[in-house]
Amino acid sequence: MAAPTIDTEVTYPAGTVTSEGTVVHVEPVGGDRWAVFLDRTAAHPVDTAWPDQPADRVTLSTPDAQYDGVEVRVAGVQDGTVHVGDDLPVRTGTEGWVFAVAHVVHADPPALGDRATVTVDRGFRTALSVAHSACHLAALALDAVLADRWSKPVPEDSLGRPAFDSLAIVRSLIGEYRSEDVYRIGKSLRKKGFDPGAFDDADGIADRVTGLLRAWTATGGPIHVVAEDSRLSARRQWRCELPDGVAAIPCGGTHPDALSDLVDPTVAISVEDVPGARVVTMTTTLTPR
Known part of the structure; x- marks a missing residue:
């Protein structure tokens, strides 16, 4: 047919x-x-x-x-x-x-x-949407916390910080009120000037990212998905108004309307050293509304 x-x-x-x-x-x-x-x-x-x-x-x-x-x-x-x-x-x-x-x-x-x-299913959609926005925010917060761990100029994120997330990420997974991002720090990233020792104190990095996330979500700023048209294949962008400026990330997912929908964001970071690289996993969780 x-x-x-x-x-x-x-x-x-x-x-x-x-x-x-x-x-x-x-x-x-x-x-x-x-x-x-x-x-x-x-x-x-x-x-x-x-x-x-x-x-x-x-x-x-x-x-x-x-x-x-x-x-x-x-x-x-x-x-x-x-x-x-x-x-x-x-x-x-x-x-x-x-x-x-x-x-x-x-x-x-x-x-x-x-x-x-x-x-x-409205409940499942909500759980994924808030987790997806929290994932983006955590990535931006991680970029900010790691901004002084670069020795060379590299591409920046939409807030003007070195874009660790986009340069190092290998996998991202959104779940219900939870996201997981996996980063690889190998020879290529070290050549770009990133200090792999930045994650020697993983808990300290996680605490700083969590603090920034909670400061941002407390503002309750609006979140938008901007699309060039209504086709499935259209380019779409997540935008969020933060105290540091308007954050923007290409994204085809779903999101809530405001930062106030993200309740108690908390970040945990684990590190595994493998041959030739350091693998960092950042998990971001939210409290269900």
Whole structure:
């Protein structure tokens, strides 16, 4: 079946947890599983380029059926062929492809033209959203705390500090009221002028990052996700108003409306020395609201 244009309009960057849309395509994806494409959805999928935030938990409802446990995946279309989730061979935004949100159901799919309601698990979305913003803030706070541990000029973050986070990060994972960032300090970072001894007192670094995080969240400043348009493949940016200025980080995830939504942020840091490198893991936790 040739796929029509299924370039989904996404509303989750604005924080929406429900949406109404029309079924524009269905695609078999193995067994009794079908990918359902809507022209509009509030569902957030896992990003293909940086899969740090899990997909939303979603229910899909039509006039004739309700589908629970829907898998939300990124799909790409090229030359009429649809690739869903792990079968997608390129990153979201690759030129020559059209990208959309696939709602994978485990039963007979709805019909083309059906109206469908997407309902996102609000509690799970909230837990991930505040953790994602806390992750970004912790990264910026870590950059600030480590600013005097560089001996050479390097690229800076949006607040004007040496960008340790973006230069050293190898993995990030967002969970419910929790995030984990893993950094590698190897030969390349040392050549750039970073002092690996900065983490000899990991607990001291963690305490300073926590203190800065709590000072920032106490201001209650607004948080925004700015998107160039409503397509899934559009570039989006997280922005947050801090006493130090407006922080900005490219991001395709979901976020709360204000710093006041982040309760009691706390950072812990562990260090492991491996052959040729030092691996640093920063864990940021929040108190559920």
